[in-house]
Amino acid sequence: MSTTVDARGLSCPQPVILTMEKIKELGTGEFTVLVDTDTSKENVSRAAASKGWEVKDIQPDGEGYRITLKKG
Amino acid sequence: MKKFANVFATAWGIVAVGAVIGVLAPLLQKLGNPGNMGICVACFERDIAGSLGLHRAEVVQYMRPEIIGFVLGSLVAALLFKEFRPRAGSAPIVRFVLGVFAMIGALVFLGCPWRALLRLSGGDLNAILGILGLAFGIWVGTLFLKAGYNLGRTEKAHSAAGLVMPAIMAGFLVLAILYPPIAGEPKNDILFTSIKGPGSMHAPLIVSLVIGLAIGFLAQRSRFCTMGAIRDLVLFGQTHLFMGILGLVVVAFVTNLVLGQFKLGFEGQPVAHTMHVWNFLGMALAGLAFALAGGCPGRQLFLAGEGDGDAAVFVIGMIVGAGIAHNFGLASSPQGIGPHGVAAVVVGFAVCLVIGLTMRKSAA
Numbered sequence: 001m002s003t004t005v006d007a008r009g010l011s012c013p014q015p016v017i018l019t020m021e022k023i024k025e026l027g028t029g030e031f032t033v034l035v036d037t038d039t040s041k042e043n044v045s046r047a048a049a050s051k052g053w054e055v056k057d058i059q060p061d062g063e064g065y066r067i068t069l070k071k072g
Numbered sequence: 073m074k075k076f077a078n079v080f081a082t083a084w085g086i087v088a089v090g091a092v093i094g095v096l097a098p099l100l101q102k103l104g105n106p107g108n109m110g111i112c113v114a115c116f117e118r119d120i121a122g123s124l125g126l127h128r129a130e131v132v133q134y135m136r137p138e139i140i141g142f143v144l145g146s147l148v149a150a151l152l153f154k155e156f157r158p159r160a161g162s163a164p165i166v167r168f169v170l171g172v173f174a175m176i177g178a179l180v181f182l183g184c185p186w187r188a189l190l191r192l193s194g195g196d197l198n199a200i201l202g203i204l205g206l207a208f209g210i211w212v213g214t215l216f217l218k219a220g221y222n223l224g225r226t227e228k229a230h231s232a233a234g235l236v237m238p239a240i241m242a243g244f245l246v247l248a249i250l251y252p253p254i255a256g257e258p259k260n261d262i263l264f265t266s267i268k269g270p271g272s273m274h275a276p277l278i279v280s281l282v283i284g285l286a287i288g289f290l291a292q293r294s295r296f297c298t299m300g301a302i303r304d305l306v307l308f309g310q311t312h313l314f315m316g317i318l319g320l321v322v323v324a325f326v327t328n329l330v331l332g333q334f335k336l337g338f339e340g341q342p343v344a345h346t347m348h349v350w351n352f353l354g355m356a357l358a359g360l361a362f363a364l365a366g367g368c369p370g371r372q373l374f375l376a377g378e379g380d381g382d383a384a385v386f387v388i389g390m391i392v393g394a395g396i397a398h399n400f401g402l403a404s405s406p407q408g409i410g411p412h413g414v415a416a417v418v419v420g421f422a423v424c425l426v427i428g429l430t431m432r433k434s435a436a
Contacts, residue, residue: 009162009226010222010226011162011223011226011366011367012297012300012366013217013300013303013304016308017307020308036157037157038078038153042078042081043295047308050308063157
């Protein structure tokens with residue numbers, strides 16, 4: 001849980017771009033993405049799933065969500 | 073899992089929303105809207121600009137209830153599903169300028185991406201050039217995105233700030249109801265209304281409004297976006313949003329056939345010209361501006377409805393851009409491009425390229 005991508009306040013498609021970059025960088029493992037809209041929550045979840053990552057958990061966090069992604 | 077809480081965000085959800093628009097838009101045409109223009113966000117914002125007297129092109133002035141419905145329908149959906157999030161502050165002046173040039177590009181082609189798809193589904197082959205141009209412009213936009221283009225983060229804003237755009241639209245609706253067009257008169261006390269041309273062609277106010285509200289609601293839930301459809305395909309190989317526009321084109325094609333509105337060809341298409349290069353380049357400019365602003369003109373209206381003040385500024389930019397386009401001869405007509413359309417497209421590309429190249433910011 002050490003790695004966090006903060007995509008709050010960023011408009012489309014930045015949250016997905018940042019998530020994809022992190023997925024590329026890590027290969028496998030687990031990290032957290034912070035988003036502040038439901039659209040970003042859906043987009044990040046969908047993009048991660050398309051790369052074979054599991055959406056392990058989504059928790060409300062302040063004005064937005066804390067998404068935990070996991071692979072391997 | 074919360075992931076599936078929103079059925080409209082599923083693959084079938086987005087296809088269904090595209091299909092619903094594919095039925096309703098040709099239906100609006102049947103009920104009075106201009107040819108292959110059941111819905112056109114750019115054209116209708118241009119008509120609103122004309123109605124307010126921001127330009128004096130007599131044939132394109134009407135307070136279009138569909139646009140009002142888009143914003144207010146999205147607001148209702150956002151409030152109902154607790155997604156109303158007032159926010160602002162991500163380079164608003166840049167978004168304004170992008171809105172201006174998005175409109176200018178769209179008016180060189182004569183339509184927004186929505187209308188490009190509807191024109192195609194009505195048999196207007198000129199739309200192919202527009203759609204190719206749109207894809208090209210968006211592709212250029214993705215190059216900037218890959219190179220780190222970013223307009224920065226928004227900040228949370230006051231609830232009232234998020235309600236400004238819906239309030240403006242509600243105000244327009246009040247004006248449209250209190251000051252209806254006077255038969256044969258180009259202007260009542262407040263609003264201009266075309267007595268001939270596309271601006272004079274419209275479905276009944278209540279029908280336009282209700283369909284606008286319905287589409288605004290559905291599009292907010294599904295995040296329907298014509299620019300995002302192509303961008304996500306190019307940038308990530310994702311087909312999710314693309315399925316939405318595919319659904320729209322296929323169903324609109326069938327609906328047009330059923331309603332007897334399908335006519336195949338390049339020549340003599342309604343509110344269209346056959347200058348292929350400028351159909352391509354006009355839409356390429358619009359596509360680039362949409363990509364840099366993060367949404368097609370429809371999506372910007374839906375975002376404005378859910379409290380995004382930056383999207384609202386983009387919308388205002390488009391409305392002002394329509395005024396500029398018609399006041400200075402930048403907009404095309406069925407006869408071809410305007411006297412200064414070429415210069416406007418060149419300037420627009422230059423501005424968008426500078427924006428794309430200079431506005432990079434490490435977001436992490």
